Amino acid sequence: MKKHEGLNCDDCVEHLYTYLDGELTGETESDVRVHIEGCGDCFGHFEFERTFLRFLEARAKAQCAPEPLRRRIFKEVLLDNGSEAE
Amino acid sequence: MTITVDEQRRAFEQEALPHLDTLYRVALRLTSDPSRAEDLVQDAMLKALRSWEQYQPGTNLRAWLLTILRNTFINDYRREKARGPTVDxxxxxxxxxxxxxxxxxxxxxxxxxxxxxxxxxxxxxxxxxxxxxxxxxxxxxxxxxxxxxxxxxxxxxxxxxxxxxxxxxxxxxxxxxxxxxxxxxxxx
CATH class of the missing domain: 1.10.10.10 (Winged helix-like DNA-binding domain superfamily/Winged helix DNA-binding domain)
Known part of the structure; x- marks a missing residue:
């Protein structure tokens, strides 16, 4: 027997980011999932926000540590630090 | 059971260096300046290596390194009013x-x-x-x-x-x- 009859759209959207971030658990997570599966409006809204978060990650994660920095870490941290400690 | 400097260095190289991209990207957003970001990462890495024995193997290394990076930024790199307008x-x-x-x-x-x-x-x-x-x-x-x-x-x-x-x-x-x-x- 369920304690309550799921969520309405406002309640559902309140959990939007925690749900998309994978931070919801237990009954709340399944309530949100069930609601989205049955509600076209919320489904569209959640998918839009998911696209936004993916876009953000893709754009901001393109940079890597530059090669000269890598070499500096090797030379000045890994090699020189040892000799200093001795 | 003491570990040698070489072993320590090897462990650091194998475990900490794979987080370099993350550390650099975070440093870049904190400093908004590529050359300061590189200095910050190098300082943080040096501190991490020197306090490597304080790191508990099996715990979250990424979080440990990022904490060192952040503390180094706050203590040595943060500049008041160094950046442009912020969003309201x-x-x-x-x-x-x-x-x-x-x-x-x-x-x-x-x-x-x-x-x-x-x-x-x-x-x-x-x-x-x-x-x-x-x-x-x-x-x-x-x-x-x-x-x-x-x-x-x-x-x-x-x-x-x-x-x-x-x-x-x-x-x-x-x-x-x-x-x-x-x-x-x-x-x-």
């Missing part, structure tokens, strides 16, 4: 990108036209605590609990900072997309 988060709080464009562009296709530099510029205009939270979560993919440990605030604060930072970013990027003609302003 209060204004952006009520903005929801989906409300503006959801009808016209439900799949967010206009995002494709927004380039890396513009996104990074928008992130850099967030106030520091929001910027740092957003980068740790949305760029590096850290869970709330880990961000809470690194930034020393409760999980609830992490959540609300993230919420506000995302709203502010959406507002900023929407204005930019309208200005560039990627999408028309909602007539209303």
């Amino acid at each position: 988060l209060a204004d952006a709080e009520t903005f929801r990108l989906f409300d503006e464009v959801g009808d016209r562009d439900p799949e967010g296709r206009f995002f494709d036209q927004i380039v890396d530099d513009e996104v990074l510029r928008a992130i850099d205009q967030l106030p520091e605590e929001f910027r740092e939270t957003l980068v740790l979560s949305d760029v590096e993919g850290l869970p709330y609990q880990e961000i809470s440990t690194i930034t020393k605030v409760p999980v609830g604060t992490v959540k609300s900072r993230l919420f506000r930072a995302r709203r502010a970013l959406q507002s900023k990027l929407y204005d930019y997309a309208v200005e560039m003609g990627y999408i028309k302003k909602n007539p209303e």
Whole structure:
């Protein structure tokens, strides 16, 4: 027997980011999932926000540590630090 | 059971160096300056190696390294008023990108036209605590609990900072997309 009859759209959207971030658990997570599966409006809204978060990650994660920095870490941290400690 | 300097160095190289990209990206967003970001990462790595015996194997190394990076930034690199204007988060709080464009562009296709530099510029205009939270979560993919440990605030604060930072970013990027003609302003 369920304690309550799921969520309405406002309640559902309140959990939007925690749900998309994978931070919801237990009954709340399944309530949100069930609601989205049955509600076209919320489904569209959640998918839009998911696209936004993916876009953000893709754009901001393109940079890597530059090669000269890598070499500096090797030379000045890994090699020189040892000799200093001795 | 003492470990030699060589063993320590090898362990550090194998375990800590794979996090270099993450450390650099976070440093870059904290300092907004590539050469200061490199210095910051190097200083943090040096500190990490020197206190390597304090790291408990099997615990979260990424969080440990990021905490060292953040402390180093706060102590030695943070400059007051060194950056440009920040976004007013209060204004952006009520903005929801989906409300503006959801009808016209439900799949967010206009995002494709927004380039890396513009996104990074928008992130850099967030106030520091929001910027740092957003980068740790949305760029590096850290869970709330880990961000809470690194930034020393409760999980609830992490959540609300993230919420506000995302709203502010959406507002900023929407204005930019309208200005560039990627999408028309909602007539209303």
